Amino acid sequence: MNESGTDNGALVHVDGVGKVFHRGSEDIHVLTDLHLQVPAGEFLALMGPSGSGKTTLLNLIGGLDRPTEGSVTIAGESVHQLSDRRLAGWRARHIGFVFQLYNLMPTLTTERNVELPLLLTHLSKSERKKHVAAALAMVGLSHRAGHYPRTLSGGEQQRAGIARGIVTDPTLLLCDEPTGDLDRKAGDEILKLLHALNREHGKTIIMVTHDPHAPARAARTVYLNKGQLSSEPLA
Template identity: 60%
Template sequence: MTCSITLTDVSKTYQRGQQRVDVLRSVDLQVGSGEFLALMGPSGSGKTTLLNLIGGLDTPTSGTIKVNQQRIDQLTRRQLAEWRSQSVGFIFQFYNLMPTLTALQNVALPLLLSPSAKAQRNRRAEIALQLVGLAERLSHRPTELSGGQQQRVAIARAIVADPAFLICDEPTGDLDRESAAGVMDLLQRLNREHGKTIVMVTHDPKAAGYATRVVHLDKGELLEPTGAGAGLS
C-alpha cells in the first residue's frame, strides 16, 4: 500500500488561558509515496505537533491535510479513529508494550477489532515478528527483551495491519547506539524493500541520515530541505 501526504497552509494554535500560542505557522509540506522523511528542529519547534497532525491524532486550526487525496482534516473524531486504525502505524520513543502479554500477543493487539480468526491474527503477528528479526522471541514478555528488541516488537505491531504509512516519534531516543542503529536499519529496510512511507521526528543526526529527505522546523515554520540522508553503515 503506497501513500502520499500533502499539507497546505497548515497552522495550529493553542489557547492557554489568555495566551495564544502559535505552534505551527502556514506549513506547506509534501511527502511523496515511498519517501522516508525526517523532521528535525529544536525542542518546542512544533515537530511533534506536526507529526500528530499528519497521523490524525490532532486537527489543524487552519489549512488542509490530504493523505492519498483524502482530506483528513475534515473527518470527525470517530472517522479519524477509524482512519488511523486502517492507515497509520505508530512507533514512539517508549515502546508502550503490555507487560503481561507476550511479543506475539502485543503484535496481534491491533488486529483484535478485525473480523479475522485468532489463528489468522496470530499468523500475521508471527510474520511481522519474523520481518523484524524476532522469530525466536514470540513467547517472550517485554521484561525478557532488551530495549532494542522491545522497539522491534513495537515496529512489528505498527506494521502488522499493513498501514499506508508509519509515524515515528523519536524511535531511537531511549536506545543505546548499537540498538538504535539496528532499529534504523530496520526502518530503512521497510522503506526501501517494502515501500513504506515513513515520517520520523528525531533529534539524532545519525538517525536522520537514514532518511531520504530531511526538513527542519524552527519556531513553527518549515525551513528549506537540507537534502537526502546518506544512510549509515
C-alpha cells in the same frame, strides 16, 4: 513560509496548516502556514530543536490532533474533517505508530502486543497469527514472541513496537523519536531496520528524530524551526 516536494501525486498533503495551543489566556503558535508533501514510498526524517513542533506535526498527520487552520490529506482523505469515531477507524486502517517509549502493554506478550491493531480488522484468529508471525520475522524478533516486554531489551521492545506498527500493512508509518530512548548501537539497528522496511518493503515512513545518524538512513530530511520547515538545518 514552507518546504515541500511539489509532486501533486504525493501520499501526504499538509497545506497551510497552523496549530495554536491555548494556555490560559495565552495563545501559543506552534505551527504557522506549514506546507509539506510526502510521496508514497518515501522515508522522511523530520528534525529540529525541542519544542519546534515536530511531534505536533506528526500528530496532525496521524489524526491524533486537529489543525487550527489548513488541511491534512492522506491518500486523498481529508483527515482533519473526519469525526472522532471515523478518525479512530481511519487510523486503524491507514496509520502505524512507533513511539519513543515503545508503549507496549506490560501485561501482554510480544506477539499479543503486535496483534493488537489486528483486533480492529476482520481477520480471523489464524489469519491474525500469520500476520503477527510475519511482522515479527520482518523485525527479527520471532524468537521473542512469547516474552513479556519487561524481559526484552530496549532495542527489542522498539522492534516489537515497529512490528505492531507494520502488522496491518498501513499506508503510512509514523515514528516519534524511535531511537530517543536507546543507546547508540540499538538506535543504529532501529534506523537500519526502518531503512530496510522502506527500501525492501516500500513502506512510507515519516520519522521525527533528534538522532544525528537519521539523515544518513532517510531518503529526505526536513528541518522544522519556529513552526517553519526548511530543507537545510539551522546554522
